[in-house]
Amino acid sequence: MSAPDPEEQARRFAGESLADADPTGWFERLYSAAAEGGAVVPWDRGHAHPLLLEWGEATRPDGRGKRALVVGCGLGDDTELLAGFGYETVGFDISETAIGTARSRYPDSDVDYLTADLLDPPVDWTQAYDLVVESQTVQALPPDAHPAAIAQVGRFVAPGGRLLVIALGAGEPFEGPPWPLTRDEIDAFAGGELAVVGVEEFAHPENPGLGRWRAEFRREA
Numbered sequence: 001m002s003a004p005d006p007e008e009q010a011r012r013f014a015g016e017s018l019a020d021a022d023p024t025g026w027f028e029r030l031y032s033a034a035a036e037g038g039a040v041v042p043w044d045r046g047h048a049h050p051l052l053l054e055w056g057e058a059t060r061p062d063g064r065g066k067r068a069l070v071v072g073c074g075l076g077d078d079t080e081l082l083a084g085f086g087y088e089t090v091g092f093d094i095s096e097t098a099i100g101t102a103r104s105r106y107p108d109s110d111v112d113y114l115t116a117d118l119l120d121p122p123v124d125w126t127q128a129y130d131l132v133v134e135s136q137t138v139q140a141l142p143p144d145a146h147p148a149a150i151a152q153v154g155r156f157v158a159p160g161g162r163l164l165v166i167a168l169g170a171g172e173p174f175e176g177p178p179w180p181l182t183r184d185e186i187d188a189f190a191g192g193e194l195a196v197v198g199v200e201e202f203a204h205p206e207n208p209g210l211g212r213w214r215a216e217f218r219r220e221a
Helices: 006-019 025-035 050-059 077-084 096-105 143-155 183-188
Strands: 067-071 088-093 112-115 129-135 157-170 194-203 210-219
Touching: 006 025, 025 096, 050 077, 050 129, 050 157, 050 210, 067 077, 077 088, 077 129, 088 096, 096 112, 143 157, 143 183, 157 183, 157 194, 183 194
Parallel strands: 067 088, 067 129, 088 112, 129 157
Antiparallel strands: 157 210, 194 210
């Protein structure tokens, strides 16, 4: 018998949560099942997202004396990359199991791994971070939750800070999860408060029906 397809497993967990009117509950279901060996997290690469790695190698940001936040940090790989650039880094996820697994994966890390909800975050995170990375979290929410999630991501960026967004894009309707972001949704991260530094679109290396976005925004000092 062949192993279950991770993407299909994720869609099953999402469907169960959406049926319960709980659009974020499927993350804990998936991570909990994965921790018990009953599922595979489809985005667990064992390293940071390739587009984030490429951005880091190209820009070599100096994070000393600065704060970074990773939205929906999952198992911590993106978060650890930013910490390696010297940032005082917070990674948060709505899944307690994901956060526990990240701490176990990186037991000597200086990263502050926290359980929190993107749609209801701590008030003191508003405009508190010099670098915010949102990599494929908004797209894991159903489309009707995208506007609120996108608006909240932008609020984390401090004056003079920047936001990096990595997401899937699709030219045709796509049955999620994930629910790829449109160009209008990418532009919406600016929210009238952030300036667009650049938006790049790449072909997906494995799925010709999908693309990938990498966009950077900045808040004026």
